Amino acid sequence: MFDVAVIGAGMAGLSCAQRLRQAGYSVAVVEKSRGAGGRVATRRVQGTRADHGARYLEPQGDAVQGLIEVLVDRHILKLWTDSVWEFRQGKLSAIPNSCYVAPAGMNAVGKYLAEGLEIWFGRRVQAISTTDNQMWHLSLEVTDDNLQRPQELIAKAVVVAIPAPQALIFLDEKIGLSPDFTDKLRSVEYDPCISVMAGYPPSKQHDLSNLNPQWKSVSFSDNSDLAWVGLDSSKRLDPQQPVFVVHSSANFAERHLESIDLPTVGQELLDRTSGYLIPWLKEPEWLQVHRWRYAFCRNPLPVSCLAAEGTLPLVCAGDLCGEGQIEGALRSGLAAAIWVNSQLQNLQLDSSLNW
Known part of the structure; x- marks a missing residue:
């Protein structure tokens, strides 16, 4: 069991997870691919490297x-x-x-932001539900051959830091989210x-x-x-x-x-x-x-992060919020960390833009 589960190891997820970890929370990051950084990506090809993302x-x-x-x-x-x-x-x-x-x-940027974090690579979130003792339960699909990690995760709070269409696969009214919350996610293109x-x-x-x-x-x-x-x-x-x-x-x-x-x-x-x-x-x-x-x-929401109301702590972050691009993703991740902290133990959390 963890205090916080962060879905997505892109710029927003990593910046959020680092702030929460440094404040003293136990954090697990779930990432469907094999590396950190999201769209700040590099591929090994033909004996060299090529930056095919940012x-x-x-x-x-x-x-x-x-x-x-x-x-x-x-x-x-x-x-x-x-x-x-x-x-x-x-x-x-x-x-x-x-x-x-x-x-x-360029994936060296993601590797730097991922230092010290517990990241479960090769795991895609299939579904989210709540447990009897008021926790979030994440069901995970294995996307590579690494079977060492569990295929489920329990956490007090969830940060969703992936593109809105991917998040909507498992975010809906069945888990207590309001129609207004999901409508806002659906509006993002x-x-x-x-x-x-x-x-x-x-x-x-x-x-x-x-x-x-x-x-x-x-x-x-x-x-x-x-x-x-x-x-x-x-x-x-x-x-x-x-x-x-x-x-x-x-x-x-x-x-x-x-x-x-x-x-x-x-x-x-x-x-x-x-x-x-x-x-x-x-x-x-x-x-x-x-x-x-x-x-x-194309059309980021005019908020620094999108927090769900009336349910267990859950917030969406990333370039779908605020300014968009990498600047918006980093700021949104920090905003999500501040919000999660306010919902949990209100520990001393570094809210600056220092990395």
Whole structure:
């Protein structure tokens, strides 16, 4: 039995769990995937790493700025570029912007925030119910081969830090939630994104050094298919070959989200990209594709976290609340921790944005 169960090991879940753990609560984090960080994600591929989720950290607000400072000081993050490029109406233009990346992969951010936490990876919440002695009971589905962890969890309070559509699978009126609470969750919408990781022959590195203008990050603000292209290998300390990551637009992702032939979808994105930036981008040595069904919250709720009333302590947090994006997720996780603390023992809890 735990004081708090946190569902989801993304930025909101981790920031919430850390604050509660540091205050003295027993906390278990349940995560369906194999690693921490949520959409701040990195994939090992072809002997290297590629960031197929969050592109970089930028000083969006005090929460992310504080995290950047700590991670730079610990040599987890480094400044990647001080300008990003935008492709608009056939032209590239530079926009000043400080972008920080992790040479070991952006999931190093999640690993840092997860330090000291008890996280049950490979577990998806199937259902939530209440016990006779007024506790939450979580039924868990095993999503990998690790059978060492139990398939149920008992806790006094629950923090739900996953996208609203996933939360609604097990959050409903049957467990005492009000229709107003679930209606608010149902109102939250997300834009999808398809991410392509592609590697190229080492001989192409020479072409990149002669690019004019030089760029590492290009956004497409008015393109029906493309949203962003990044030279991912430039984040690494010793890149062995050029690696690019391409993010689709929401419209493109919606058209191809259910495709069973993702390599062909990825190749289509590379074909589009090559027509705008570098012709040989359509000829990768290898490519991998990942679809993010809930990449960006389109209409966050105007609250820092969404607490349920009239039931045992339960609160939703994440980029579905407040400002959205990573800044909103970190702040929402902290707000959820403060609320849970108020419902339990009111221990001394660090409510600052220090990491």
